[in-house]
Amino acid sequence: MFQKVLIANRGEIALRIIRACRELGIRTAVVHSEADRDSLHVRFADEDICIGPPPARDSYLNIPRIIAAAEIAGADAIHPGYGFLAENAEFAQICERSDIVFIGPTAEQIGRMGDKVAARHTMIEVDVPVIPGTEEAISDARLARKAAEQIGFPVMIKAKAGGGGKGMRIVRAAEEFEPLFATARAEAEAAFGDGSLYIEKLIEGARHVEIQVLGDRHGRAVHLGERDCTIQRRHQKLIEESPSPALTPELRREMGAAAVRGVSAIAYVGAGTVEFLLDRDRRFYFLEMNTRIQVEHPVTEEVTGYDLVKEQIRVAAGEHLSIPDGIELRGHAIECRINAEDPSSGFRPSPGTITTFNPPGGPGVRVDTHVYTGYAVPPYYDSLIAKLIVRASTRDEAIARAKLALEMFVIEGVHTTIPFLRNVLDHPDFRSGDVDTDFLERFERRDRTAIAAQ
Numbered sequence: 001m002f003q004k005v006l007i008a009n010r011g012e013i014a015l016r017i018i019r020a021c022r023e024l025g026i027r028t029a030v031v032h033s034e035a036d037r038d039s040l041h042v043r044f045a046d047e048d049i050c051i052g053p054p055p056a057r058d059s060y061l062n063i064p065r066i067i068a069a070a071e072i073a074g075a076d077a078i079h080p081g082y083g084f085l086a087e088n089a090e091f092a093q094i095c096e097r098s099d100i101v102f103i104g105p106t107a108e109q110i111g112r113m114g115d116k117v118a119a120r121h122t123m124i125e126v127d128v129p130v131i132p133g134t135e136e137a138i139s140d141a142r143l144a145r146k147a148a149e150q151i152g153f154p155v156m157i158k159a160k161a162g163g164g165g166k167g168m169r170i171v172r173a174a175e176e177f178e179p180l181f182a183t184a185r186a187e188a189e190a191a192f193g194d195g196s197l198y199i200e201k202l203i204e205g206a207r208h209v210e211i212q213v214l215g216d217r218h219g220r221a222v223h224l225g226e227r228d229c230t231i232q233r234r235h236q237k238l239i240e241e242s243p244s245p246a247l248t249p250e251l252r253r254e255m256g257a258a259a260v261r262g263v264s265a266i267a268y269v270g271a272g273t274v275e276f277l278l279d280r281d282r283r284f285y286f287l288e289m290n291t292r293i294q295v296e297h298p299v300t301e302e303v304t305g306y307d308l309v310k311e312q313i314r315v316a317a318g319e320h321l322s323i324p325d326g327i328e329l330r331g332h333a334i335e336c337r338i339n340a341e342d343p344s345s346g347f348r349p350s351p352g353t354i355t356t357f358n359p360p361g362g363p364g365v366r367v368d369t370h371v372y373t374g375y376a377v378p379p380y381y382d383s384l385i386a387k388l389i390v391r392a393s394t395r396d397e398a399i400a401r402a403k404l405a406l407e408m409f410v411i412e413g414v415h416t417t418i419p420f421l422r423n424v425l426d427h428p429d430f431r432s433g434d435v436d437t438d439f440l441e442r443f444e445r446r447d448r449t450a451i452a453a454q
Contacts, residue, residue: 081293109268133199220321240299364401
């Protein structure tokens with residue numbers, strides 16, 4: 001087992017990793033920018049190292065500074081968390097060359113699954129259904145339009161190296177294609193340094209269902225059931241739950257087996273998520289794979305009883321997976337992402353000082369957060385400030401528990417998405433489970449003020 005782990009991240013995920021390391025008897029060092037000097041992950045780590053000014057490119061994305069911090073701290077492993085460098089193949093490779101264990105998959109696995117076209121090919125080879133689309137990335141707008149016409153509109157333009165909804169555009173008619181293709185290419189180039197795009201058929205009325213997987217260095221891979229991430233706004237997940245209200249036990253087994261086939265094909269090591277779209281006829285299609293721990297991983301932890309971050313660390317240290325095949329999900333869990341944003345102003349970020357922070361508690365209520373009364377939310381990073389996770393025996397009970405917890409969650413000094421989340425949970429379509437990935441867009445178009453904060 002590792003003696004010391006450097007955590008190359010910030011916020012709630014850095015704290016989450018610190019807790020896992022402490023339970024395993026591992027010392028921790030954290031990096032931080034000048035803007036995060038007063039963050040809780042700095043306070044609770046055994047050691048902290050400032051690596052630069054607030055902008056991420058000068059701190060959390062600066063690979064030489066992070067490697068230097070690991071060497072100064074004497075860390076034998078680096079945990080990247082999620083975001084920032086978590087899915088950066090070059091970073092994983094540099095860690096290996098520096099004789100530091102990267103707690104995650106290999107650089108080759110990150111690169112292969114991060115390339116959306118290569119990931120599609122991998123899944124096709126092991127008979128995992130994929131969305132109809134182009135076999136290779138296309139850079140010429142006219143050729144791309146011709147391919148879209150052959151696939152049939154509506155289509156989705158997607159970045160080859162994409163993620164987070166960047167470099168994605170829906171095209172419903174041929175005459176719209178070329179301008180949107182140019183916009184997507186520019187956005188992908190700015191976000192990922194790669195403007196390569198490919199085209200997929202748009203699956204309308206779909207749900208977004210992902211399978212949590214883990215693989216070890218001994219050739220074994222397992223899945224831990226699904227998370228339903230259908231409630232999204234502009235491709236950003238807001239509410240996740242497990243189990244999915246749309247899956248039968250048979251479909252769960254089928255999707256889980258498909259995910260395990262996909263990751264086994266590349267001898268995947270570590271935690272990962274295989275994401276699928278589920279259409280109205282309950283046919284599923286591979287969407288992409290995230291080669292890291294997910295923001296929403298607590299949902300799976302609550303219904304399985306396994307600590308995914310500790311399992312990540314053990315696997316990276318060369319241990320065998322401790323999770324059996326075919327585990328059963330127990331109860332129902334829901335996660336609500338609480339962001340420092342103003343729903344009534346188009347979800348504009350709301351940095352500032354938190355004057356009151358009073359999280360809810362009680363049976364089945366978990367809050368993962370790095371903020372506190374007096375904490376200054378910086379304007380430089382993602383606006384996520386807390387995750388509320390609830391667990392109950394049934395979905396109806398979990399919804400009721402989540403609503404009550406949100407009502408008792410007091411955050412003052414900045415705007416948050418709490419009122420917005422309460423309204424979503426109270427919507428009859430959500431309560432019945434009759435939603436798709438366009439649910440929030442439809443609702444907002446119908447009444448742009450009804451779901452916003454009052």
